[in-house]
Amino acid sequence: MCERPDIIRLRIHYFRTIKKKREEGYEPVYLDETWIPESHSARSLPGKGGRLIVLHAGSHRGFLPGCDLVFRSRSTDGRDCHTEMNSQVLTAYVEEQLLLALPDKSLVVMNNAPYHSCRDPINHCPTSNSTKGEICQWLDNNRIARPTKAKKN
Template identity: 40%
Template sequence: MGTRLKKGISVNGQSREIIYNVYKYFSREAETFKYLFKELPNLKNLRLKLIEAINFKGSTVTLRKILRKMGFWYCKTRDNRKTLMEKHDVRLKRTKYLDKIKISRNEGSDIVYMDESYIHTNAGIKKPISKGQRLIIAHAGSENGFVPGALLVYKSTDTTGDYHKEMNSENYEKWVKNQLIPNLPTNSVLVVDNAPYHNKYTEKLPNSNTREQDMIDWLTTHNIPVDPNEAPLQYKHEHIQYSIDKILAEHGHSVLRLPPYHPDFNPIENIWAQLKQYVAQRNVDMTLTSVKNLLQEKVNMIGPEDWKKYMYQCECCLETFNIPNSVFGDSVVLNLLNGTESVPTA
């Protein structure tokens, strides 16, 4: 699904490429640009890079909105200029992911990537009158190929257009228990995105509206010191446990969550593209049965070599960020005042 922006501006099919190229621009060129031209890259130059890389069609206003949706925010520099900076929590989550996946590789763990997607029964028609019926797909794979027996395909019943609503935590956990876990290699690390059903808590967490005594009881249960001089919930994140993490841990596996806005860290995104292209080129009957059969047919054709190729591409993308932290620190900002448009307030 594309990222829907304010006033109807939609990134849609370009969203992944835009995100990837924005980050690639920061990591590979920001410091060089800064030293060569004695200024930070600005929004205008960033847009030119996107036009060159992916034939970006949006204006600087559109690009600014995309960046804000990606987790960038406006702040002031020491000389009182307004700049756009990546949010610290997004950068921190990416750094943690890079560290954890490196550790998992060094330990020899099998890293398994999973995701959900969809396909319509009229796939392949250039100008369909309607999108037709839709199938929801869930699967997982690694450098060894698809996880055997893990493919899940079922008919969509949702009419909102958001396929994520088709999968809830109950259905997802059922799939994990019955189809995924029995077929995972020992000591696997399952990489997932941040869909809500991947992040169901094992217990209800306290918040700012929780009664004081209930909050104290929760803190005491989790052996968190109650200090009247500190915000009691600041350590809450250290005690969060997700339902699927617990389920997988009971079977000797662990879960690693992708950082927000980094779909190119997941090789299964390219696998989905292969599957959909295959179906679109051969979809004659345009029925649920024929599309499902074509999906299964292509899944059987995609083997370890395909997965290794796309995992290598992800490794290259990861290497983009394995550079000194200074590149992604506070110094990497977009100087919007060097552009042609005024900067809105945060």
């Protein structure tokens, strides 16, 4: 399987950074979320019924005590957990649970879900999922020149 060179470079950078931080005495703590069928049954039909959203953090030592967050999704229409797992839920989790349980010199590692990056909720940078109109509006609002006949590829 061929991989894009930019992805390979990013992966190499990630592994080098983790190695360097470990050598400096930091312990990586991994944070992620998922959902499971509320019935906990393998016979549950995908997309049917309630779901539980699960968020936890752990390291090579195991899960961090007191860092589990499990709540019932209100959605039953087949959407994934990202509709209810948002920056407000994550911020409260970090402030009320994760920060209290992190060992000294921890390095929190998480994926790039949109709600993991909420530096500026008012003026967030467009993503590849943004529409052309949203991108153009953001460029205009930030006084960034753009060609009048620009295309979104």
